[in-house]
Amino acid sequence: MVDVVSAAWVSERLGDVRVVDVRDEWEFDGIGHLPTAASVPFDEFRSTEGDVGMLPGRDAWAELLSDAGITADDDVVAYDDTHGVFAARFLVTALLYGHDPAKLHLLDGDFSSWNREYETTTDASELPDVTYEVTTAEETPLVGFEAVEAALDDPEAVIVDTRDPEEFDEGHLPGAVNLDWRELVDDETRGLKPRDELESVLESVEITPDHRIVLYCNTARRISHTYVVLSHLGYDGVEFYEGSLTEWEARDGAIVRE
Structure with a gap:
């Protein structure tokens, strides 16, 4: 992955x-x-x-x-x-x-x-003249509104809101846990935290490989980072709600406000 x-x-x-x-x-x-x-x-x-x-x-x-x-x-x-x-x-x-x-x-x-350590340049890059062919993925992590709605009643599913806590408190999916995507990065190195720290943060909100993980945010940007991190850590079965809250609220999905 x-x-x-x-x-x-x-x-x-x-x-x-x-x-x-x-x-x-x-x-x-x-x-x-x-x-x-x-x-x-x-x-x-x-x-x-x-x-x-x-x-x-x-x-x-x-x-x-x-x-x-x-x-x-x-x-x-x-x-x-x-x-x-x-x-x-x-x-x-x-x-x-x-x-x-x-x-x-x-x-x-x-x-x-x-x-900090490597060369950069302002010179224009020489790019090859090619044609990109879009294909259909054999498997996709994408899930839609109905699948997410059904997951709310799945005891094996963990619905993960990757926005910041203030946004979470203003409204989130029922039963969702809050994992601000920034909790996975180190401000000093600007990269990921060490693996043991990542696993500790994830486990603290029950995001473990034995669960079905369903990610959402507002417009799918922040869940993209969390998805990549989980993929990098070897998680299988992570689901990606592309529509996120933008679609969820437009379709009158249930919202919990703190």
Whole structure:
């Protein structure tokens, strides 16, 4: 599944992987970026129709990745400058559009942490002229409104709200546990906390491999990071509610307010 890789791992493979920078274009051009990186700003792979933050559509996705010099056979590493939360959304989008999850990697840390030890550049990257072919994933973590509603009564399911505690208190799904996605990252290293700390945080809210895990937030950005972390830790059966609270509330799903 999708994994998290170190800066050293990426540095050794810059010529063999496709690197994607999802920061704003002005950051990519003005501040600098990883060598060989392609710029695919976050706003470009969100839907411009309907609910903000939803998937961009198969054709739009294929065009974006083609322009970035990526093929469906490439190993891809994504990064941002926000602990990986926007980059994780890129990777989960790729997963949902059929890219092999074993070829999807999140940089552990972000641009700022990379910049402490490794080279950056403001030079334009030379990108190959390719065509990205979207495929249909053999398996998908996506679940819809009805599946999540049914999961509320499943004693084996843990419904996980990855927003911050204040948002959680303002309204959440019945029975949901709150795991702010930022609890999984270290502010100093800007990457993930050590594995034992991650497992301790997860276990504290009953997120364990023997449970069915259903993730949601507002528009699926924050759950993308949590999904990647759980995938990296080897969790199976993690479900991804793309519609999240945006759809849940629009369809009058039950809400608990603290």
